[in-house]
Amino acid sequence: MTLIKPQTLKGFRDYLPGPMLAREALVETARQVYRSYGYSPIDTPALEYSEILLGKGGDESDKQLFRFKDQGDRDVAMRFDLTVPFARFAAEHLNEIGVPFKRYHIGTVWRAEKPQRGRYREFMQCDFDTIGTDSAASDIETLFVIHDLIERIGFTKFTVRVNHRQLLNGLLDVIGLGDKSARVLRALDKLGKVGRDAVAAEMQEAAGATAEQAARVLDFAALNGDPATVLNGVEALLGGNERGMAGVTLLRDLFAAAERAGLPRERIALDVSIARGLDYYTGTIYETFLGDLPQIGSICSGGRYDNLAALFTNQPLPGVGASLGLDRLLAAMEELKLLSGEQTPAPVLVVQFDESRVAEYLRIGRVLRAAGLGTEVFPQARPLKKQLQYADRKGFRAALIAGEREFAEGVWQVKDLRAQSQQTVAEDALVATIAALVRQ
Amino acid sequence: MTLIKPQTLKGFRDYLPGPMLAREALVETARQVYRSYGYSPIDTPALEYSEILLGKGGDESDKQLFRFKDQGDRDVAMRFDLTVPFARFAAEHLNEIGVPFKRYHIGTVWRAEKPQRGRYREFMQCDFDTIGTDSAASDIETLFVIHDLIERIGFTKFTVRVNHRQLLNGLLDVIGLGDKSARVLRALDKLGKVGRDAVAAEMQEAAGATAEQAARVLDFAALNGDPATVLNGVEALLGGNERGMAGVTLLRDLFAAAERAGLPRERIALDVSIARGLDYYTGTIYETFLGDLPQIGSICSGGRYDNLAALFTNQPLPGVGASLGLDRLLAAMEELKLLSGEQTPAPVLVVQFDESRVAEYLRIGRVLRAAGLGTEVFPQARPLKKQLQYADRKGFRAALIAGEREFAEGVWQVKDLRAQSQQTVAEDALVATIAALVRQ
Numbered sequence: 065m066t067l068i069k070p071q072t073l074k075g076f077r078d079y080l081p082g083p084m085l086a087r088e089a090l091v092e093t094a095r096q097v098y099r100s101y102g103y104s105p106i107d108t109p110a111l112e113y114s115e116i117l118l119g120k121g122g123d124e125s126d127k128q129l130f131r132f133k134d135q136g137d138r139d140v141a142m143r144f145d146l147t148v149p150f151a152r153f154a155a156e157h158l159n160e161i162g163v164p165f166k167r168y169h170i171g172t173v174w175r176a177e178k179p180q181r182g183r184y185r186e187f188m189q190c191d192f193d194t195i196g197t198d199s200a201a202s203d204i205e206t207l208f209v210i211h212d213l214i215e216r217i218g219f220t221k222f223t224v225r226v227n228h229r230q231l232l233n234g235l236l237d238v239i240g241l242g243d244k245s246a247r248v249l250r251a252l253d254k255l256g257k258v259g260r261d262a263v264a265a266e267m268q269e270a271a272g273a274t275a276e277q278a279a280r281v282l283d284f285a286a287l288n289g290d291p292a293t294v295l296n297g298v299e300a301l302l303g304g305n306e307r308g309m310a311g312v313t314l315l316r317d318l319f320a321a322a323e324r325a326g327l328p329r330e331r332i333a334l335d336v337s338i339a340r341g342l343d344y345y346t347g348t349i350y351e352t353f354l355g356d357l358p359q360i361g362s363i364c365s366g367g368r369y370d371n372l373a374a375l376f377t378n379q380p381l382p383g384v385g386a387s388l389g390l391d392r393l394l395a396a397m398e399e400l401k402l403l404s405g406e407q408t409p410a411p412v413l414v415v416q417f418d419e420s421r422v423a424e425y426l427r428i429g430r431v432l433r434a435a436g437l438g439t440e441v442f443p444q445a446r447p448l449k450k451q452l453q454y455a456d457r458k459g460f461r462a463a464l465i466a467g468e469r470e471f472a473e474g475v476w477q478v479k480d481l482r483a484q485s486q487q488t489v490a491e492d493a494l495v496a497t498i499a500a501l502v503r504q
Numbered sequence: 505m506t507l508i509k510p511q512t513l514k515g516f517r518d519y520l521p522g523p524m525l526a527r528e529a530l531v532e533t534a535r536q537v538y539r540s541y542g543y544s545p546i547d548t549p550a551l552e553y554s555e556i557l558l559g560k561g562g563d564e565s566d567k568q569l570f571r572f573k574d575q576g577d578r579d580v581a582m583r584f585d586l587t588v589p590f591a592r593f594a595a596e597h598l599n600e601i602g603v604p605f606k607r608y609h610i611g612t613v614w615r616a617e618k619p620q621r622g623r624y625r626e627f628m629q630c631d632f633d634t635i636g637t638d639s640a641a642s643d644i645e646t647l648f649v650i651h652d653l654i655e656r657i658g659f660t661k662f663t664v665r666v667n668h669r670q671l672l673n674g675l676l677d678v679i680g681l682g683d684k685s686a687r688v689l690r691a692l693d694k695l696g697k698v699g700r701d702a703v704a705a706e707m708q709e710a711a712g713a714t715a716e717q718a719a720r721v722l723d724f725a726a727l728n729g730d731p732a733t734v735l736n737g738v739e740a741l742l743g744g745n746e747r748g749m750a751g752v753t754l755l756r757d758l759f760a761a762a763e764r765a766g767l768p769r770e771r772i773a774l775d776v777s778i779a780r781g782l783d784y785y786t787g788t789i790y791e792t793f794l795g796d797l798p799q800i801g802s803i804c805s806g807g808r809y810d811n812l813a814a815l816f817t818n819q820p821l822p823g824v825g826a827s828l829g830l831d832r833l834l835a836a837m838e839e840l841k842l843l844s845g846e847q848t849p850a851p852v853l854v855v856q857f858d859e860s861r862v863a864e865y866l867r868i869g870r871v872l873r874a875a876g877l878g879t880e881v882f883p884q885a886r887p888l889k890k891q892l893q894y895a896d897r898k899g900f901r902a903a904l905i906a907g908e909r910e911f912a913e914g915v916w917q918v919k920d921l922r923a924q925s926q927q928t929v930a931e932d933a934l935v936a937t938i939a940a941l942v943r944q
Contacts, residue, residue, distance in 0.1 A: 071596065
């Protein structure tokens with residue numbers, strides 16, 4: 065018989081145990097943090113009617129849809145993000161869920177992008193949002209969630225950069241560029257890449273700004289330092305503009321609340337230059353950078369939007385939320401050597417030394433598990449050396465060995481696989497000994 | 505602007521917070537139990553080359569594939585189970601993973617079945633398997649995993665029914681029906697539904713058995729009682745047949761090991777009549793029934809197979825495993841009223857009583873979360889009554905309330921939402937008070 069070649073599709077990948085253990089740990093941390101703030105989980109189908117998804121992410125996104133006719137000749141497509149399905153979901157279930165509504169959604173999405181290093185056609189998103197309220201409390205809470213999430217993942221050096229879209233919009237109103245904000249923003253978004261002069265030139269060419277107007281915008285974008293100082297600077301530039309001042313007030317409340325709640329000051333920054341896309345966000349904006357690897361880009365981003373589901377319902381649903389960049393974060397953790405490299409979720413391996421004693425090996429596994437100690441029993445009585453090689457390769461912490469002598473005496477040999485030391489332990493002291501070893 | 509109708513596809517469904525919290529709890533329990541036995545997580549893509557999936561589940565399964573041409577004109581399809589992708593995975597990564605290899609895989613699969621009550625075109629599977637060994641230890645361990653999983657989910661009354669395919673095959677050899685086993689099995693599989701006489705008739709018509717041969721098979725299938733007695737009865741019928749006796753020996757070891765490891769005797773039964781499909785399983789077979797709802801069918805099923813990935817590799821990969829029937833189990837738990845009905849993952853709601861104090865409400869939320877107490881802060885200063893209605897609707901356990909007087913005195917009002925009682929608590933006693941309340 066001819067074998068079928070076992071291969072994944074171009075742009076797709078399998079997760080082997082090592083990377084999958086790392087991914088599960090991240091997802092679990094996100095779940096715990098989201099839940100601790102009262103965000104509830106939801107899920108939506110992988111497939112939607114194409115009309116639900118089309119036109120929501122622009123032309124590029126439409127081209128990248130995995131779209132087909134199903135058995136009932138329905139025009140269907142695989143979701144390319146979790147935001148559009150959430151908009152559909154919120155409109156469809158509004159009466160059941162009520163507002164305010166806080167949800168998280170951790171799920172796979174698909175985009176037929178050109179495959180390139182580190183970019184896949186299938187990846188997970190990890191979103192949380194509060195909808196149905198425009199209260200500043202939700203903006204502040206979103207910052208707290210991002211902070212606590214990155215801290216719980218294990219980072220100590222990171223910065224959540226916050227901005228508010230209405231600061232710049234207010235300024236543009238004041239200086240008479242209010243109707244050209246999209247073009248001005250598009251130019252400003254390139255500041256980090258191309259520098260001040262090139263941005264000033266683009267603002268004049270593409271947005272019809274005067275040199276003085278461009279300079280005012282760039283002066284604004286150059287404001288930096290501690291949030292209170294920057295906000296005073298912004299206030300001075302705004303000349304009392306109402307929408308701009310609403311943003312200033314919100315950010316003052318946000319930084320005060322962060323201070324009051326004990327978020328380390330150095331982790332929260334005001335950065336009036338970030339814009340995060342052009343059209344979607346209307347208020348607060350968040351980006352998060354790792355202190356040891358800022359160049360990988362923002363690992364958790366989000367913001368406030370005026371209306372989630374305008375295409376599906378007339379009920380306005382303002383909201384605020386953010387999304388953890390799972391793949392980017394995993395890549396960063398790998399580069400920073402923060403992944404443990406373990407291949408096993410259980411720290412203890414029971415060696416199968418004597419096949420006739422398999423019931424004893426299986427029994428002791430259950431004893432240890434009942435005490436919360438994950439334990440694998442090697443399935444076959446292969447040579448001891450082979451089993452210990454298996455243990456090393458997978459990264460077990462301890463091995464249990466017992467043969468005729470140990471069974472006669474009611475003891476176990478406990479091998480510390482890191483220290484390569486071994487001790488004889490009576491069975492009634494076994495749980496305590498292993499627990500201490502695993503905790504080390 | 506015309507609104508797009510917000511709707512899910514026929515046969516698909518959204519998960520709202522209540523059902524999703526229940527599903528996440530089940531998945532988390534499965535994950536923990538699988539991990540505690542040393543099964544590692546893997547994941548595979550939702551999409552595969554169609555040739556990987558076609559012909560693996562029979563004609564019916566091929567018809568139910570969501571299959572299409574992708575942007576690169578590749579013939580692709582969405583996975584309809586997790587077993588075929590695992591076979592492809594094992595063959596593709598054999599050198600990296602090594603054997604024995606224990607994996608669990610929790611993921612979504614798609615089948616374009618005719619939608620009917622309780623059947624969806626998208627559902628989750630929850631599989632665990634040990635491959636690369638034919639050791640009886642893995643068969644026994646599979647039983648332990650099933651038992652511990654159902655127990656950890658919260659059931660006390662359930663039965664794992666075990667059988668071994670070679671008992672019956674051995675008998676068929678002995679009585680001269682060895683070459684007709686598929687037809688005999690197909691008839692026998694209907695025993696529970698159509699009764700002894702109809703099965704005997706089908707064996708004679710479809711499998712060409714004599715009346716006496718059919719009677720011998722049905723006598724065998726009627727053996728019941730405690731495992732030791734049944735196995736003695738089987739041994740007597742087998743007349744020393746080697747393959748049959750290998751099954752008898754394995755089951756004797758299995759029941760002895762279960763007894764030794766302390767699995768309650770009434771939860772493990774030998775049922776020589778179960779066959780679990782016709783062709784796939786070759787050794788041990790497992791089915792699991794709830795004591796209070798046996799009619800819903802097996803909620804966790806599996807068995808041993810000779811070779812997982814014969815279509816993809818020449819390396820033989822024997823294995824044994826099982827799958828938790830997540831949707832069936834959720835339906836059973838709903839019917840048995842075992843789902844809590846909670847709509848919130850956080851037990852505590854901080855009422856926003858005074859908008860100017862929002863930083864205090866957000867701060868106390870972080871204090872409680874740091875102590876492991878999930879806490880939602882209501883995002884707006886709506887009337888107290890409305891916020892308490894929200895708390896009741898979502899199923900919060902406790903509400904925290906504070907206004908001017910409380911802030912002046914450094915205290916919080918703690919409302920027990922179940923008992924509808926309220927007490928004043930100093931902030932430094934707050935964590936202990938809430939923790940005690942939530943544990944109740």
